[in-house]
Amino acid sequence: MPTATPAHYKNDSPAGFPDVDPGYKHRLFEQVMADHRMPDYIYGCYECGICVAVCPSARFYDFSPRRIAQAVARQDFELVFQQMQEDIWECSQCFSCLRCPRGNNPGGIITVMREVAINEGLATAKQALEGYSRIIYKIMSTGTQVSPDMLQPDAFPDWGPEVKDVSVNLDLWRRALPPETHHTTSTGWSVSERTLIELYLIWMQTGALSMIKDVDEGLHMILEEVMEERLEEEGIEI
Amino acid sequence: MSAEPVSVVLAKKQRFDREADRRSADFHEEVFDLEARGEWIVHRVPEDHVSVSTKYGLSKKIPRSHLWHHKSCGQCGHIPGYSTSIFWLMRKLGYDYDDPRDQTSCTAWNYYASATSNPAAQAAVALRNFAAAYETGFYPLIHCGTSYGHYKDVRRELLGHPELRHEVRKVLEKLGKPMVMPEEIVHYSEWIHALRDEIAARQVRDFSNIAVSIHPACHYYKLVEGDAIFDPDIYGGQRTAVVTGIATALGADVRSYSTWFDCCGFGFRHILVQRDFTRSFATTRKLEVMKEEANPDVVLTHDTGCVTALDKSQFAARAQGHDVDVPVMSEAQFAALAMGAHPYKVCQLHWHSANYRPLLEKMGIDWRQAWAEFEAQLEDLRDGGKEFITWDDVEA
Numbered sequence: 001m002p003t004a005t006p007a008h009y010k011n012d013s014p015a016g017f018p019d020v021d022p023g024y025k026h027r028l029f030e031q032v033m034a035d036h037r038m039p040d041y042i043y044g045c046y047e048c049g050i051c052v053a054v055c056p057s058a059r060f061y062d063f064s065p066r067r068i069a070q071a072v073a074r075q076d077f078e079l080v081f082q083q084m085q086e087d088i089w090e091c092s093q094c095f096s097c098l099r100c101p102r103g104n105n106p107g108g109i110i111t112v113m114r115e116v117a118i119n120e121g122l123a124t125a126k127q128a129l130e131g132y133s134r135i136i137y138k139i140m141s142t143g144t145q146v147s148p149d150m151l152q153p154d155a156f157p158d159w160g161p162e163v164k165d166v167s168v169n170l171d172l173w174r175r176a177l178p179p180e181t182h183h184t185t186s187t188g189w190s191v192s193e194r195t196l197i198e199l200y201l202i203w204m205q206t207g208a209l210s211m212i213k214d215v216d217e218g219l220h221m222i223l224e225e226v227m228e229e230r231l232e233e234e235g236i237e238i
Numbered sequence: 239m240s241a242e243p244v245s246v247v248l249a250k251k252q253r254f255d256r257e258a259d260r261r262s263a264d265f266h267e268e269v270f271d272l273e274a275r276g277e278w279i280v281h282r283v284p285e286d287h288v289s290v291s292t293k294y295g296l297s298k299k300i301p302r303s304h305l306w307h308h309k310s311c312g313q314c315g316h317i318p319g320y321s322t323s324i325f326w327l328m329r330k331l332g333y334d335y336d337d338p339r340d341q342t343s344c345t346a347w348n349y350y351a352s353a354t355s356n357p358a359a360q361a362a363v364a365l366r367n368f369a370a371a372y373e374t375g376f377y378p379l380i381h382c383g384t385s386y387g388h389y390k391d392v393r394r395e396l397l398g399h400p401e402l403r404h405e406v407r408k409v410l411e412k413l414g415k416p417m418v419m420p421e422e423i424v425h426y427s428e429w430i431h432a433l434r435d436e437i438a439a440r441q442v443r444d445f446s447n448i449a450v451s452i453h454p455a456c457h458y459y460k461l462v463e464g465d466a467i468f469d470p471d472i473y474g475g476q477r478t479a480v481v482t483g484i485a486t487a488l489g490a491d492v493r494s495y496s497t498w499f500d501c502c503g504f505g506f507r508h509i510l511v512q513r514d515f516t517r518s519f520a521t522t523r524k525l526e527v528m529k530e531e532a533n534p535d536v537v538l539t540h541d542t543g544c545v546t547a548l549d550k551s552q553f554a555a556r557a558q559g560h561d562v563d564v565p566v567m568s569e570a571q572f573a574a575l576a577m578g579a580h581p582y583k584v585c586q587l588h589w590h591s592a593n594y595r596p597l598l599e600k601m602g603i604d605w606r607q608a609w610a611e612f613e614a615q616l617e618d619l620r621d622g623g624k625e626f627i628t629w630d631d632v633e634a
Contacts (some may be wrong), residue, residue: 003442005261007427017561034497035256036357036395036399036401036402037357037395039359040398053355054499054500056500056501056503056505056519056523057505057515059523060466060515060518060519062514073526082376090291091509092344092501092503092504092505092506092508092515093350093351093459093505093506093507094456094457094460094500094501094504094505095387095456095457095461096456096460096499096500098460098461098463099460102448111350111353113351114352114353115356116352117353117354118352118353125267128352128507129511130350130511131510131511132351132510134352135348135352135510136348137351137353139311139343139345139348140348142310142483143310143342143343144314144315144342144343144344145311145315145345145347145348146311146312146315146316146510147315148315148316148318150316151316152316155523156550157593158513158517158550158553158554159553159554159556160375160550160552160553160554160591161553162423162588162590162591163587163591164587165588166316172620173588173589173616173617174318174623175619175626175627176583176612176616176626176627177318177322177586177621177627178322178325178326178583178584178627178628178629178631178632179321179322179325179337180337180626181309181314181337181339182314182318182321182322183626188310188312188313188314188315188343189309189314189341190339191339191341192339192340194340195339195340195341195342195370198364198366198413198415199342199366200361201409201412201413202241202362202363202366202409204357205408205409205412206356206358206359206362206405206409207356207358207359208354208356208358208359209356211355211356212337215354
């Protein structure tokens with residue numbers, strides 16, 4: 001059982017969250033470290049700061065890929081827990097930090113930490129994905145992510161008046177696209193029914209669908225119903 | 239300490255040698271070894287291909303024809319002139335292709351935004367698409383930079399983890415699909431780069447007075463960096479050669495800027511639910527720096543997210559006095575315009591937000607007349623004379 005705070009720390013709870021059971025924090029850390037990718041993602045840290053210099057999120061948030069790499073390398077499960085609560089959703093996932101001369105992959109470590117946060121249904125993960133549910137619904141149920149009919153002025157007022165032009169003329173402008181697969185409005189392109197069934201099987205067989213159960217129960221229920229109904233129609237047993 | 243003139247520093251950089259210890263391993267041997275052991279089928283690059291050099295000097299085969307177009311969510315969804323231009327270029331050069339319906343998104347935009355997936359699901363999605371391409375006989379060509387980078391990462395993981403291959407194999411068996419790994423994972427911008435001389439030979443518009451700045455896409459050359467195209471004759475081999483190669487071949491005035499390594503600010507999650515970050519980064523770290531240091535007529539890039547972030551961030555930033563006003567498009571659209579493509583029927587520039595009209599004028603294109611031509615086609619759709627515009631209509 002890990003102790004809450006190393007004896008040499010000046011503060012009893014330097015990483016915050018003193019009310020959270022250290023055993024729980026340590027369990028989450030172990031989940032992160034158990035991922036098969038981690039041995040390729042962390043080798044140590046020269047503290048050179050290159051990853052911070054190239055990081056877009058570090059310029060606009062109180063965020064540092066170096067702190068992430070160092071916390072994991074030091075096995076500081078208290079700090080890793082704090083970062084899972086406060087930092088990981090600020091990462092841009094651009095992977096500029098792969099420029100690390102030590103060969104670390106802070107962006108990849110964050111991907112793993114995010115997956116654990118989702119699997120655990122952390123409140124901060126739910127908060128980070130607020131307003132994002134419709135995107136998860138779209139990609140998991142249709143096999144394409146941002147559909148043309150999502151381009152609505154109320155959703156993207158900051159993208160300029162052209163968004164309204166697109167939404168007003170959507171059906172017409174889509175029919176004016178020469179590739180036959182592009183005549184769609186609710187998906188990026190026309191995806192065949194058989195392909196969708198195969199995608200549903202992938203989500204269900206790999207546990208990807210189950211992952212969202214704790215972060216968005218309602219969305220999970222809807223998606224599960226959509227997929228099970230379609231698979232049942234095809235006579236496919238899960 | 240005396241300050242060296244910038245030109246002296248830059249001249250030193252031209253003699254740049256890459257450190258040997260950063261060299262990526264050649265994955266091809268492992269890919270073929272797994273085929274020999276019966277683990278998967280390797281989808282060979284067709285005979286009709288061009289060989290190019292990657293970052294550490296390894297050779298990469300880029301197929302010319304018989305390509306299976308792995309489309310991009312964002313391109314098809316809100317920049318449809320991007321994918322249409324790629325198809326158009328291929329048609330004009332006389333190369334056959336397949337535009338499949340048996341294709342899903344790589345789903346990596348969502349994965350990098352929300353992490354609501356896992357390595358087995360991501361690898362199964364990739365290999366399902368590779369199997370679908372293999373079944374048609376056409377070779378996969380990846381439109382999206384994120385799909386391309388992500389698939390390279392998936393390949394790296396599959397090569398290193400037998401237990402992941404085992405898990406994915408079980409899923410594919412359930413689908414009735416074979417395990418297939420392409421010999422090379424190829425991005426469309428690599429196809430354009432490899433064929434840039436063929437494209438330039440068919441150029442009908444003079445671009446010598448067009449100044450361009452180039453944003454290289456992070457997921458193209460930072461994810462599995464050793465498999466991206468570099469050329470010692472382009473930026474001394476220090477930056478990827480794609481996009482710059484075609485812009486140079488078309489005679490455009492390529493202008494560099496200091497923040498070329500920075501990302502566009504897309505952020506995956508941020509572009510959808512936290513766009514103040516995207517807008518701030520795209521404007522202050524990319525567009526304004528380009529404007530101040532290079533003053534381009536157009537910004538070219540080669541990925542869905544980058545076109546989106548750099549184009550769509552400009553409108554609201556104006557309200558805070560950040561008025562860069564520079565059009566943004568893919569090099570596929572730029573190359574198509576050079577070869578005479580219609581700015582609306584093919585390049586679909588009316589889906590873009592930043593003002594592209596001064597650029598068209600500089601290219602010698604009468605955008606008012608072009609819009610009238612496009613409107614005439616729309617009229618055919620409105621009055622029911624036609625249900626869809628076809629490739630034949632575009633060429634009419």
